[in-house]
Structure formats: structure tokens, C-alpha cells
Amino acid sequence: MAEKNQDRLKAQIISSSAEQTKALAGIIGARLQNGDILALSGELGSGKTCFTGGLALGLGIGEKYRITSPTFTLINEYPAKIKLYHFDIYRIKDYTDFEDLGYEEYFNGDGVVVIEWAEKIAEILPDDSFMITFEYLDENKRKIVMEGPAHRLKELMKDTKMEVV
Ligand SMILES: Nc1ncnc2c1ncn2[C@@H]1O[C@H](COP(=O)(O)OP(=O)(O)OP(=O)(O)O)[C@@H](O)[C@H]1O
Numbered sequence: 001m002a003e004k005n006q007d008r009l010k011a012q013i014i015s016s017s018a019e020q021t022k023a024l025a026g027i028i029g030a031r032l033q034n035g036d037i038l039a040l041s042g043e044l045g046s047g048k049t050c051f052t053g054g055l056a057l058g059l060g061i062g063e064k065y066r067i068t069s070p071t072f073t074l075i076n077e078y079p080a081k082i083k084l085y086h087f088d089i090y091r092i093k094d095y096t097d098f099e100d101l102g103y104e105e106y107f108n109g110d111g112v113v114v115i116e117w118a119e120k121i122a123e124i125l126p127d128d129s130f131m132i133t134f135e136y137l138d139e140n141k142r143k144i145v146m147e148g149p150a151h152r153l154k155e156l157m158k159d160t161k162m163e164v165v
């Protein structure tokens with residue numbers, strides 16, 4: 001267990017605008033790989049969907065796809081060289097719902113999985129997931145903390161202003 005934790009790293013940034021959050025996510029999105037899981041958490045309006053929109057651009061998903069939170073379906077799928085599976089699980093109770101709906105099969109996969117309100121399914125998130133938390137500081141400022149496998153996180157945060165904490 002201790003060894004596993006040593007292999008993880010945490011980095012953070014204060015974003016001063018929605019555009020900055022998108023640009024950050026764009027850099028990260030361009031470096032994602034099939035099978036990556038990004039677990040997003042943070043209160044309503046903290047920037048999870050905004051960040052996901054930036055990821056989509058970075059993955060090469062065209063501007064014609066406006067990323068909105070999937071509500072009735074829980075999941076939206078966007079085509080690209082690396083597919084994006086975007087979940088918003090605000091309305092589910094806990095991980096048992098997620099499993100009952102058969103969604104954990106997306107974890108094995110082809111494509112990048114992004115989950116808003118991922119704290120609800122913390123119990124079943126794979127150990128190598130990236131955990132990203134969004135904190136509302138003021139109208140335009142958000143603290144974004146990203147935690148994940150050290151070697152991957154270092155690569156994802158390169159050329160961004162994220163700092164290891
Ligand atoms: N620095 C910032 N980063 C991200 N969004 C910001 C920032 N400053 C202002 N905003 C605004 O905050 C809002 C964030 O909304 P968004 O839908 O991304 O939140 P969310 O976390 O997905 O909320 P929900 O839980 O309702 O899905 C947007 O209107 C965006 O323009």
C-alpha cells in the first residue's frame with residue numbers, strides 16, 4: 001500500500017478563468033491514452049464540464065460537439081482517434097447503481113473515461129485513475145488539484161503551470 005502511494009503525485013493550479021481551465025485541459029487531453037480514467041469531483045459549477053470540454057478539444061474532438069453534462073443518459077460518447085466517454089453521475093446514489101447499470105465495463109477499455117461526481121463511486125475506481133478536484137474560490141477562480149500515477153502525471157502537466165504539492 002505504502003509503495004503504491006509513493007508512486008502517485010499531486011499537482012495543483014489556480015485557474016483564473018474558464019478559458020484557462022479549458023486550455024489546461026486541452027494540453028492534458030492531447031496526452032491522454034486509451035484506458036485513462038479521470039475522476040472529477042467538486043461542487044456544482046466548479047468547472048468539471050468546462051474542463052471536460054477542454055479535454056475533448058485536446059483529444060481532437062471537433063468544435064461541432066459542444067460538451068454538455070449528460071443528464072438523462074448518464075453518459076455521452078464522442079468520436080475521435082481516442083474516444084471520450086463522458087459520465088455525469090450526479091443522479092445516481094452510489095457505486096452499486098453504477099454496477100447495476102453495467103457501466104464499470106467502460107473501465108476496461110478503449111477510450112478515455114471522464115466521470116463527473118466520481119466520488120460517488122470511489123470504491124470501484126481503478127487504482128491508477130487520475131483524481132481531479134475542483135474548488136470554487138470566487139466567481140472566476142478555481143483551484144484544480146490533480147492526483148495520479150507519478151510518471152503519467154509528470155508527463156500530463158508538462159508545459160502547464162501546474163505545481164507539485
Ligand atoms: N476558472 C474557471 N474554471 C472553470 N469554470 C469557470 C471558471 N471561472 C468561471 N467559470 C464558470 O463556472 C462555470 C462552471 O460550470 P461547469 O458546468 O463546468 O461546472 P460543473 O462542475 O460541471 O457543474 P455541475 O456539477 O453542475 O455539472 C461555467 O459557467 C464557467 O464559465
Ligand SMILES: [Mg+2]
Pocket residue numbers: 048049050069088116
Ligand atoms: Mg457538469
